[in-house]
Amino acid sequence: MKVALLQLDPTIGAIRQNADRLLDFARTAARAGAEIAVGSELSIVGYPPRDLLDRPSLLREVARETERVVREAPRGMTLVFGTVVGDGHAGLTANAGVVARDGAVVTTAQKRLLPTYDVFDDARYFEPGQAATTITVAGVRLTIAICEDAWAEVPGIGARYRDNPLRDVRPETTDVFVNLSASPFTLSKLEFRPRLFGELARRHQVGVVLVNQIGGNDELLFDGRSSVWNAQGELLARAPMFEESCFVTELEHPGVQSPEPATRTEAAYRALVMGVRDYALKCGFSRVVIGLSGGIDSALTATIAADALGATRVLGVSMPTRYSSEGSLTDARALAKNLGIDYRVIDIEPMFRAAQGTMGPLVDGLGEPGPLDVTWENVQARIRGATLMAVSNRTGAMVLTTGNKSELACGYCTLYGDMVGGLAVISDVPKTMVYELSRWVNRDAERIPQSSIDKPPSAELRPDQKDEDSLPPYGVLDAILELHVERHQGKDEIVAQGFDPAVVSRVLHMVRMSEYKRRQAAPGLIITGKAFGPGRRVPIAQGFTEE
Numbered sequence: 001m002k003v004a005l006l007q008l009d010p011t012i013g014a015i016r017q018n019a020d021r022l023l024d025f026a027r028t029a030a031r032a033g034a035e036i037a038v039g040s041e042l043s044i045v046g047y048p049p050r051d052l053l054d055r056p057s058l059l060r061e062v063a064r065e066t067e068r069v070v071r072e073a074p075r076g077m078t079l080v081f082g083t084v085v086g087d088g089h090a091g092l093t094a095n096a097g098v099v100a101r102d103g104a105v106v107t108t109a110q111k112r113l114l115p116t117y118d119v120f121d122d123a124r125y126f127e128p129g130q131a132a133t134t135i136t137v138a139g140v141r142l143t144i145a146i147c148e149d150a151w152a153e154v155p156g157i158g159a160r161y162r163d164n165p166l167r168d169v170r171p172e173t174t175d176v177f178v179n180l181s182a183s184p185f186t187l188s189k190l191e192f193r194p195r196l197f198g199e200l201a202r203r204h205q206v207g208v209v210l211v212n213q214i215g216g217n218d219e220l221l222f223d224g225r226s227s228v229w230n231a232q233g234e235l236l237a238r239a240p241m242f243e244e245s246c247f248v249t250e251l252e253h254p255g256v257q258s259p260e261p262a263t264r265t266e267a268a269y270r271a272l273v274m275g276v277r278d279y280a281l282k283c284g285f286s287r288v289v290i291g292l293s294g295g296i297d298s299a300l301t302a303t304i305a306a307d308a309l310g311a312t313r314v315l316g317v318s319m320p321t322r323y324s325s326e327g328s329l330t331d332a333r334a335l336a337k338n339l340g341i342d343y344r345v346i347d348i349e350p351m352f353r354a355a356q357g358t359m360g361p362l363v364d365g366l367g368e369p370g371p372l373d374v375t376w377e378n379v380q381a382r383i384r385g386a387t388l389m390a391v392s393n394r395t396g397a398m399v400l401t402t403g404n405k406s407e408l409a410c411g412y413c414t415l416y417g418d419m420v421g422g423l424a425v426i427s428d429v430p431k432t433m434v435y436e437l438s439r440w441v442n443r444d445a446e447r448i449p450q451s452s453i454d455k456p457p458s459a460e461l462r463p464d465q466k467d468e469d470s471l472p473p474y475g476v477l478d479a480i481l482e483l484h485v486e487r488h489q490g491k492d493e494i495v496a497q498g499f500d501p502a503v504v505s506r507v508l509h510m511v512r513m514s515e516y517k518r519r520q521a522a523p524g525l526i527i528t529g530k531a532f533g534p535g536r537r538v539p540i541a542q543g544f545t546e547e
Contacts, residue, residue, distance in 0.1 A: 276425055
């Protein structure tokens with residue numbers, strides 16, 4: 001049987017636009033001779049719609065567009081697509097897959113497992129389905145399920161639920177298991193998700209079709225990689241990563257396997273590029289502005305932005321003070337030239353002097369300065385933030401922040417200063433990975449100046465400042481942060497792996513004390529297993545400590 005995997009990039013809430021795109025892809029599939037075309041989870045409304053689902057007017061529009069898709073879908077082909085069914089009253093709202101043929105609904109499959117962990121909140125909005133949905137198309141028995149239903153036998157996930165939809169998937173009743181998915185991208189899923197579905201096929205002795213959403217929706221990134229496996233768990237065909245695609249293949253025979261990124265680093269970079277592009281365009285921004293310090297973080301952010309939107313849509317601004325080195329200005333200029341982006345220099349030293357003259361008498365009268373007086377360091381950062389926002393207000397360009405995950409974890413950032421912006425591009429990228437990505441960017445030619453990669457990182461907010469004056473070496477810091485933030489390990493577990501107890505205590509203390517900053521940060525693109533954002537909900541005012 002010939003199947004089309006409709007791998008779409010929906011905009012959340014753009015219901016008619018999403019429906020039109022789905023119909024366009026369905027018609028392409030029909031022209032290619034597909035007997036069945038399958039879309040992703042919530043194709044009509046986009047995933048995750050969150051509290052938009054509380055709006056009755058949205059649910060009414062979803063219902064109208066769902067009916068239109070059913071009515072206008074190509075005749076002679078079965079179309080399966082994700083949508084919301086129900087009006088939100090009396091527990092009738094469900095995350096569902098509609099099966100349509102010849103202008104009518106054949107059946108509806110409701111998502112049975114509703115995740116509430118990490119970034120997910122499905123149980124907040126939907127009622128779970130109660131039974132399996134199986135249809136027959138061209139003599140092939142297809143069991144239709146939605147996203148999480150396929151993860152029921154994953155340790156640590158299946159234990160959350162009483163139901164196991166996979167119990168209903170067996171060769172006596174099912175030839176092919178079809179999963180409509182909106183599974184967010186993380187680096188850990190690069191190998192895990194294909195292995196999971198291959199093992200599912202082999203264990204249950206059925207073919208498997210996975211259709212996954214692509215695109216960026218706020219912090220979440222979706223990689224697509226819609227695929228087909230046979231009953232032996234062998235990968236038969238795979239759609240492209242990070243690209244919309246109407247991917248037509250045979251269920252019974254090997255087909256095209258789209259090229260995969262050569263490395264995890266390449267996958268991470270492509271995910272960030274897609275995330276910047278979708279966030280900017282879906283929010284109505286055609287241009288971005290970035291503060292260029294001459295350092296590696298702003299250089300990487302600018303490179304990602306140029307690749308996402310085009311160099312002509314990126315403005316880099318250097319804002320030197322008395323502490324800025326000539327090398328930093330030289331590196332910023334070289335970066336702008338290499339990328340072909342617009343570049344401006346705004347000397348903020350006069351504003352900094354004026355701030356010290358105006359605020360100094362008041363501030364100095366309130367207390368003694370510390371040995372490293374962070375007051376005036378933060379004033380410089382806040383002048384830069386105000387300057388970038390002024391540029392944004394005048395030009396309509398969105399400010400991209402440039403802080404990495406290591407800095408955000410430890411509070412090595414300034415509220416209303418370098419944290420100012422609409423999107424935190426690399427806020428889930430540890431500093432050590434920043435270096436990996438930068439070297440990958442330069443694999444064919446120097447785009448990021450090599451001196452930005454080689455020099456010791458510094459905020460340049462006081463004389464001879466280096467990051468390691470205030471932070472452990474990044475190799476040590478990032479290892480501790482991964483264990484603590486992503487693997488949820490406490491001090492004793494981390495120390496048992498050979499880390500200095502005093503360093504571990506200090507890092508955990510910085511993480512705990514910086515929660516209030518992260519709560520006020522711009523949305524950040526997620527690429528790791530646990531990011532600072534909607535999937536990590538830690539109270540600010542709390543008394544638990546392992547330091």
